[in-house]
Amino acid sequence: MTTPKSFAESLIRDAAPVRPLSIGSLRLSHNVLLAPMAGVTDLPFRLLCREQGAAFAYTEMISAKGVHYKSAASFELARTMPQEGQLGVQLFGSEPEVMAEAAKIFADGGAALIDVNMGCPMRKITGNGEGSALMRDPGLITRITEAIIRAVEVPVTVKLRRGFDTGTETCVDCAKAAEQGGAAAVTVHGRFREEYYSGRSDWGAAARVKAAVRIPVILSGDVVDRESALAALRTTGVDGVMIGRASMGDPWIFRRIIENGGLPTREERLTAILRHLELLREFKGERTAASEFRKHAAWYLKGLPGSAAVRDNICKTSDVDAIRRIVADYLTTLT
Numbered sequence: 001m002t003t004p005k006s007f008a009e010s011l012i013r014d015a016a017p018v019r020p021l022s023i024g025s026l027r028l029s030h031n032v033l034l035a036p037m038a039g040v041t042d043l044p045f046r047l048l049c050r051e052q053g054a055a056f057a058y059t060e061m062i063s064a065k066g067v068h069y070k071s072a073a074s075f076e077l078a079r080t081m082p083q084e085g086q087l088g089v090q091l092f093g094s095e096p097e098v099m100a101e102a103a104k105i106f107a108d109g110g111a112a113l114i115d116v117n118m119g120c121p122m123r124k125i126t127g128n129g130e131g132s133a134l135m136r137d138p139g140l141i142t143r144i145t146e147a148i149i150r151a152v153e154v155p156v157t158v159k160l161r162r163g164f165d166t167g168t169e170t171c172v173d174c175a176k177a178a179e180q181g182g183a184a185a186v187t188v189h190g191r192f193r194e195e196y197y198s199g200r201s202d203w204g205a206a207a208r209v210k211a212a213v214r215i216p217v218i219l220s221g222d223v224v225d226r227e228s229a230l231a232a233l234r235t236t237g238v239d240g241v242m243i244g245r246a247s248m249g250d251p252w253i254f255r256r257i258i259e260n261g262g263l264p265t266r267e268e269r270l271t272a273i274l275r276h277l278e279l280l281r282e283f284k285g286e287r288t289a290a291s292e293f294r295k296h297a298a299w300y301l302k303g304l305p306g307s308a309a310v311r312d313n314i315c316k317t318s319d320v321d322a323i324r325r326i327v328a329d330y331l332t333t334l335t
């Protein structure tokens, strides 16, 4: 006879793990999302990942205080274009009313979702009681969520870590606090604050949150390919997964996960890399494009034969056309 537990387990196992995801009123075609990453998930990179199948993407984290003080840099981080489609804006801060004010500005400007950063481990952020420091105060998590929800019509979500202090898992309490405040979903990155990005992410943290709340739960951390994406979805029962570092230099990862597709051809790789460079030039200007492209080039070329010299040459110039030639010459000679 099937016990209720094993029946539930078989349901999780048998359900197609890559499936549509609803976050409040937002309907996503599937549940494999691009994780927000400061210094990485700008408009050009998000566009490439969405084109390769990412169901949804978020801005880099944006300071609510910066928005309050009308900092141009904060608004620049939320820049989008119609081609991008629905966009999540991620805010960081700690004052409910300041967060709500910033959220309203972006929601009025067309953001499809507001996410609150409750995971950033950096001292200059946590020192102000922001990012992962919010996880020390579940009551404040509820107040922030409530304040933002009062100000906007779009879904409001939060992104947590496993906990702030190593060994003290608080993600379940914090997720419940966000749910109580009206959050439409919660993302859980299974590392403590002091772990930053090292060691293994504990997928069990997201599973424990999933068992404790009724809203959708998205897992973040160490999802690096189709196998790990399917395993994360199947073994934890979460509703979706985010891809972070594994997408750097590899926007095609989404297509591989969703369609079980292969690696990009040489032409696809070249076309995407050159387009990335062009988009950077279009949105950020020649100099910034050249300097910001360096890290992307290192990620794109990682592991390819003889690429160290190519990376060196890219770093020596601030001329985008010269970088185009270096990349094209190298990739067209690669067999």
Ligand SMILES: Cc1cc2nc3c(=O)[nH]c(=O)nc-3n(C[C@H](O)[C@H](O)[C@H](O)COP(=O)(O)O)c2cc1C
Pocket (backbone or CB within 6 Å): 035, 036, 037, 038, 039, 040, 060, 061, 090, 117, 118, 119, 120, 159, 189, 197, 201, 220, 221, 222, 223, 242, 243, 244, 245, 246
């Ligand atoms: C360079 C970098 C920047 C990040 N910036 C953010 C951010 O702005 N907001 C956020 O919620 N998480 C941020 N994260 C955390 C990621 O969203 C993700 O939770 C984490 O990297 C674990 O997932 P992964 O193993 O797939 O990379 C960042 C991570 C990295 C590596």
